[in-house]
Amino acid sequence: MASLIACPHCGPRPKEEFTVRGDAGITRPAPDAGEDAWHAYVYLRDNPRGRHKEHWHHTSGCRRWLVVERDTMTHTIHAVSDASAEGATA
Amino acid sequence: MRYSAFSVFLNALRGNKGWAPAWRSPVPKNHYDVVIIGGGGHGLATAYYLAKEFGVTNVAVLEKGYIGSGNVGRNTTIIRSNYLLLGNNPFYELSMKLWEGLEQDFNFNAMVSQRGVLNLYHSDAQRDAYTRRGNAMRLHGVDADLLDRHAVRQMLPFLDFDNARFPIQGALMQKRGGTVRHDAVAWGYARGADMRGVDIIQNCEVTGIRRENGRVTGVETSQGFIGCGKLALAAAGNSTVVADMVDLKLPIESHVLQAFVSEGLKPFIDNVVTFGAGHFYVSQSDKGGLVFGGDIDGYNSYAQRGNLATVEHVAEAGVAMIPALSRVRVLRSWGGVMDMSMDGSPIIDRTHIDNLYLNAGWCYGGFKATPASGFCYAHLIARNEPHETGRAFRLDRFARGRMIDEKGVGSQPNLH
Numbered sequence A: 001m002a003s004l005i006a007c008p009h010c011g012p013r014p015k016e017e018f019t020v021r022g023d024a025g026i027t028r029p030a031p032d033a034g035e036d037a038w039h040a041y042v043y044l045r046d047n048p049r050g051r052h053k054e055h056w057h058h059t060s061g062c063r064r065w066l067v068v069e070r071d072t073m074t075h076t077i078h079a080v081s082d083a084s085a086e087g088a089t090a
Numbered sequence B: 001m002r003y004s005a006f007s008v009f010l011n012a013l014r015g016n017k018g019w020a021p022a023w024r025s026p027v028p029k030n031h032y033d034v035v036i037i038g039g040g041g042h043g044l045a046t047a048y049y050l051a052k053e054f055g056v057t058n059v060a061v062l063e064k065g066y067i068g069s070g071n072v073g074r075n076t077t078i079i080r081s082n083y084l085l086l087g088n089n090p091f092y093e094l095s096m097k098l099w100e101g102l103e104q105d106f107n108f109n110a111m112v113s114q115r116g117v118l119n120l121y122h123s124d125a126q127r128d129a130y131t132r133r134g135n136a137m138r139l140h141g142v143d144a145d146l147l148d149r150h151a152v153r154q155m156l157p158f159l160d161f162d163n164a165r166f167p168i169q170g171a172l173m174q175k176r177g178g179t180v181r182h183d184a185v186a187w188g189y190a191r192g193a194d195m196r197g198v199d200i201i202q203n204c205e206v207t208g209i210r211r212e213n214g215r216v217t218g219v220e221t222s223q224g225f226i227g228c229g230k231l232a233l234a235a236a237g238n239s240t241v242v243a244d245m246v247d248l249k250l251p252i253e254s255h256v257l258q259a260f261v262s263e264g265l266k267p268f269i270d271n272v273v274t275f276g277a278g279h280f281y282v283s284q285s286d287k288g289g290l291v292f293g294g295d296i297d298g299y300n301s302y303a304q305r306g307n308l309a310t311v312e313h314v315a316e317a318g319v320a321m322i323p324a325l326s327r328v329r330v331l332r333s334w335g336g337v338m339d340m341s342m343d344g345s346p347i348i349d350r351t352h353i354d355n356l357y358l359n360a361g362w363c364y365g366g367f368k369a370t371p372a373s374g375f376c377y378a379h380l381i382a383r384n385e386p387h388e389t390g391r392a393f394r395l396d397r398f399a400r401g402r403m404i405d406e407k408g409v410g411s412q413p414n415l416h
Helices: A035-043 B005-013 B041-053 B089-106 B124-139 B149-155 B182-195 B236-246 B308-321 B323-327 B370-383
Strands: A004-007 A011-014 A019-023 A051-057 A065-071 A077-082 B031-037 B059-062 B117-121 B145-148 B170-174 B199-201 B206-212 B215-221 B224-233 B252-264 B272-275 B280-284 B289-300 B330-341 B347-350 B356-360
Touching (some): A004 A065, A004 A077, B031 B041, B031 B215, B041 B059, B041 B370, B059 B182, B059 B224, B117 B149, B124 B145, B124 B170, B145 B149, B149 B170, B182 B199, B182 B370, B224 B236, B224 B370, B236 B252, B236 B330, B272 B308, B289 B330, B308 B323, B308 B330
Parallel strands (some): B031 B059, B059 B199, B224 B356
Antiparallel strands (some): A019 A051, A051 A065, A065 A077, B117 B170, B215 B224, B252 B289, B252 B330, B272 B280, B280 B289
């Protein structure tokens, strides 16, 4: 894991200030979306060896949710943006 | 060659020129009855039991690195069967029973040492939880002893019993738990499988899985195409990478777990001890080094290396439990890639493809499970039905609401 995450609001900050939530590619289905959709949402994950988009929370900073694009093999961070800019609703 | 005291003696007289390699390095055949992807502990154990117990010997184990380069050589070597839940308990106890007879069974010194595993408790609530777990173990015929503070102090006087925040009240002990030399487990299973005709093919990475009419016909590898009757996945942290080749989406995330060895010290920790107030577990190797570990780093990773923040966290937990550790120097640290499942328990099951089998989701508890995992997986592959003790580890248990969540933290893999 890279030592710094470039928060779009606070600038480069030590990664210890951030909390990882996980896969940013999953979206909460509608309540009546059916069991398969809910099973996929709760239990199935993209788990790529390579570039991966994740939700990180800047817990000890601006407390914004971010989308961090990161390489799971090299730990390089490629892009960081505010989760609301990515269209996240939940 | 069968290893014995006599063979050691005889070879010593002959200048140790009589030793042969423990396993061959064969050129892969065009076709095998069973191909196992992953030459780690579980893959090798599966091949061993397929050949020995189920008579399936036309088997290849494909390993992308060398034998022992993955998690089987990267763990803290602990074995135990102190589980609470029904799906887990009989399975890990089967594993413990196999550990107890393993060295005679595969004729290799794996240094199985049943030195006892102690889980410390620090509060009344934790004592009650451990009492419950101990009772569950005993009901399944597993040994468990609840020790009070005095009894623990007799055994481990150097613990910080009066820690201001987490005083030690006692421990749940499994005397039959302990440690095993991890490399020897890989080597012993590899040698035992090879002796029975299994081809172990190292430096052979699977790059694709070929399918025809809804069945797997073979694998594309860095050493060419290898056909198979049945394909068995045992790729641990890389399970998702392999499952992606057959469009199988898994309830798994890959995370990095670090482990550590200290400089050599005189013997002072006789058992395996775990901290109940944080995540820290330690034992002392026969060379004198303390072998210890803690939590996973918490973010998805395939990198086999972790972060210093976790190193610091592990060291803090260790010093909170054993203040004398504060001046011990760490010799080495390393990381392994864990296939963290959504309920913290593994998967040994068939898949949506008839002749494709899955063994994954071991989180960071895979080492102790190696014999039972291999045995149950071999049973599943050979007979196409699950072994009795591995029946609960189904892939569809998440959809059916039959999770085996030992820690009760839900579908958050980095918390298991």
